[in-house]
Amino acid sequence: MGGCFSTCSSGGKNSTLCPPIRPRRNRTKGLFPERVINLQQLPSVYSRISTNGKSRSSCIFTQQGQKGINQDAMVVWEDFISEDAVFCGIFDGHGPQGHLVARRVRDTLPLKLLSSLQSHNSRGNGATSSCFRKGKGRAGEPLASVKDCSSEDPFLTLWRDAFHKSYKSVDKELRSHPSVDCFCSGSTAVTLVKHGLNLFIGYIGDSRAVLGSRDVNDSMVAVQLTVDLKPNLPREAERIKRCKGRVFALQDEPEVHRVWLPNDDAPGLAMARAFGDFCLKDYGVISVPEFSHRILTERDQFVVLASDGVWDVLSNEEVVEIVSSSPNRSSAARILIDYAVREWKLKYPTSKVDDCAVVCLFLDGKMDSESEPEEMSISAATNYSYNSGVSESDDVQNPEPSLQRNFTIRSTEDDMNGRAHVTADGDKVPVIAEDQNWSGLEGVTRVNSLVQLPRFSVEKGNV
Numbered sequence: 067m068g069g070c071f072s073t074c075s076s077g078g079k080n081s082t083l084c085p086p087i088r089p090r091r092n093r094t095k096g097l098f099p100e101r102v103i104n105l106q107q108l109p110s111v112y113s114r115i116s117t118n119g120k121s122r123s124s125c126i127f128t129q130q131g132q133k134g135i136n137q138d139a140m141v142v143w144e145d146f147i148s149e150d151a152v153f154c155g156i157f158d159g160h161g162p163q164g165h166l167v168a169r170r171v172r173d174t175l176p177l178k179l180l181s182s183l184q185s186h187n188s189r190g191n192g193a194t195s196s197c198f199r200k201g202k203g204r205a206g207e208p209l210a211s212v213k214d215c216s217s218e219d220p221f222l223t224l225w226r227d228a229f230h231k232s233y234k235s236v237d238k239e240l241r242s243h244p245s246v247d248c249f250c251s252g253s254t255a256v257t258l259v260k261h262g263l264n265l266f267i268g269y270i271g272d273s274r275a276v277l278g279s280r281d282v283n284d285s286m287v288a289v290q291l292t293v294d295l296k297p298n299l300p301r302e303a304e305r306i307k308r309c310k311g312r313v314f315a316l317q318d319e320p321e322v323h324r325v326w327l328p329n330d331d332a333p334g335l336a337m338a339r340a341f342g343d344f345c346l347k348d349y350g351v352i353s354v355p356e357f358s359h360r361i362l363t364e365r366d367q368f369v370v371l372a373s374d375g376v377w378d379v380l381s382n383e384e385v386v387e388i389v390s391s392s393p394n395r396s397s398a399a400r401i402l403i404d405y406a407v408r409e410w411k412l413k414y415p416t417s418k419v420d421d422c423a424v425v426c427l428f429l430d431g432k433m434d435s436e437s438e439p440e441e442m443s444i445s446a447a448t449n450y451s452y453n454s455g456v457s458e459s460d461d462v463q464n465p466e467p468s469l470q471r472n473f474t475i476r477s478t479e480d481d482m483n484g485r486a487h488v489t490a491d492g493d494k495v496p497v498i499a500e501d502q503n504w505s506g507l508e509g510v511t512r513v514n515s516l517v518q519l520p521r522f523s524v525e526k527g528n529v
Contacts, residue, residue, distance in 0.1 A: 103180070105173055110302035114142040116172060120396045123152060123431040127399035128423035130409065138373045138423035139253075140169040143176055147183055151261040154425045156273045158373040160340075161251030161333075167342045168253040170246060175257065178232035186224055226357045229257075229268035233341075237353040240342050250333055252342030255355070256292055256371050260427065263362045267291055267368070268355035270339035272374050278386040280365045286390045289522055291369070293356065295339045298323035302303060302338035306350030325351055361430060369427045376402065376421035378408035389426055394434045399424040 094488045101110060118127050122141050130136035146153040153176050159168030195247045233255070240248045254271025267275060277289040286394035297303055303323075306313055312326040316334075324334040325346055335343055339352050347353075370385055380388075380402075388405050392398040403422045410419040 094106065098410075099131075103177060105177070108173055108177075111143070112142065118400070120433060122156065122433060123429075124425060124427045125396050125399045125433070126423075126425045128421070129403050131421040132205050132418040135165050135170055136421045137165040137253075138375070138421040139165075139172040140371075140423045140425055141172050142425060142427070146176070146259060147180060149259065151259060152427060153179070153257070153259050154369070154371055155255060155257040156371040156373055156423050156425055158254040158273050158375075158421070158423070159251065159270065160253070160335075163247055163251040164253060166246045167240065167248055167251050170243070171253050171255055172239065173340050174239065175236050176234055177254065178235045179228055179259075181222070182228040182231045186228075210422055222359055222506045225259075225266045225359065228284075229355050229357050230292070231265070233268065233270065233353050237341050241344055248342030249344050253323055254340060254342040254373070258291075258369065258370075258371070258427075260362075260429070265291070265360040265362060267358045267360070270295060270341070270353055270355050271337045272296055272377075273372065274374070274377050275369055275371045276328065276382045276385060277360075278368045278370065278390055279363075280367065286367070286386050287508060288386040290382055291358065291360065294374075294377075295337060295356065296323060297336070297338045298324050302457045305336060305352070309348065309350035311346060311349030311351070325349070343520065366429050368429055370402070371427075372402070373421065373423045375410075375422035376406045376424060378420065379406055389418075395426070395428055395432075395435045398426045402426070428482040519526065 070204055082491060086481065113121055115126060116122055121144050123144065124142045126140050126142055128140055135299040139157040141155050143153040155172060155175065157168040157171050159165050176417055218312050220298065236347060240246065254273040254465045256269040256273040256275050258275060272294040274294060277291055279287055281287050295302060297306060303313045306325055310328045313323055313329060315323045322336055324336050325338065326332065327335060333345060335346055335351060341353050343351055346358060372391055388402050389398045392401050402424050406422050407419055
């Protein structure tokens with residue numbers, strides 16, 4: 067939780083617990099106050115939470131599915147760049163070390179973004195915060211995407227560049243990380259910063275953000291803030307094919323298009339952009355985020371960020387209805403996941419429930435004033451189940467069979483069992499092999515079949 071302490075290393079035998087790092091008022095003339103925080107200090111950062119719980123304006127919850135170790139990660143960081151700024155993020159890992167990748171991104175990406183924004187001050191930019199909040203266009207409408215930022219909107223350009231540089235830096239560090247192998251593992255990311263009435267959003271992969279708002283009739287409506295960046299999107303498929311990657315779906319799961327190596331039916335990644343997954347980075351999979359900006363209105367109530375374990379079984383409208391009708395705000399994320407798990411069991415009774423993670427950010431900055439002992443005990447029990455036997459250290463290698471699964475990646479052995487490939491154009495390519503039962507929704511992948519991927523890379527280098 068955000069309120070835990072770390073031990074100061076400089077005190078020797080007389081060392082004491084480091085006090086939590088509390089936000090300071092901005093006394094600098096720049097737009098963003100200078101705050102130097104490193105990874106070791108993150109557990110001591112005041113009002114930052116990354117496990118089941120709540121903050122002043124949000125609640126977060128994650129629950130392990132039936133596929134092994136929970137590979138979802140989440141974070142809410144209030145007072146992020148100023149007292150009216152909140153950072154939120156959901157990260158869905160995949161592959162043998164997906165849980166380590168997701169946690170690493172969760173911890174490093176906000177720091178990279180903070181550093182990038184603060185470097186704006188050191189460059190002596192003379193723009194004022196009033197320009198930042200004013201915006202151009204009608205309230206409630208998305209103002210800018212990654213393509214339409216211009217010199218007339220300097221702060222949109224600033225935020226776009228900050229997100230781009232942060233995502234690029236994180237992916238670069240993952241490539242050379244000494245203890246996390248990201249060659250066949252990766253993570254999605256959907257991140258946002260609420261600053262005053264502004265929402266700045268950056269994302270890759272298929273985790274999603276949805277806004278709950280009220281229409282003119284005072285009815286709740288769902289507004290999707292992100293696009294699921296899957297390989298079957300025309301722009302994504304075109305880029306991947308231009309880089310010699312292949313995009314097609316298997317016959318037993320025609321709705322799931324995947325990315326494959328040029329000459330081998332592996333690894334079968336079900337998204338077009340991700341952190342890590344370096345076996346596919348030369349073949350069109352990228353970590354460049356999509357960026358958008360939206361000005362909030364008084365009709366906007368909350369934002370829900372969630373991994374695909376939620377969106378695979380619940381529609382945007384259902385999610386907004388569940389959150390808005392929750393008996394109290396502090397339990398909204400947990401209740402939403404309860405609904406999602408129930409839907410998994412009803413819709414796919416023979417399939418394994420996916421990991422789920424949810425962040426509910428309430429835009430008026432208010433939460434329930436009274437604590438709820440029952441909810442706290444449920445959260446504690448879930449935390450115990452989630453953390454039992456699992457360390458969050460990036461250096462821990464978990465040898466459990468839980469690593470042998472993921473719906474996001476299909477392996478060579480799984481794909482060669484008497485099935486036909488379905489290309490993006492609808493053509494079927496038969497694959498002859500002995501029959502074997504396998505359901506794509508079960509999310510089971512054999513890790514040993516992925517061992518062949520480095521061999522493909524070596525062969526490519528010898529050509």
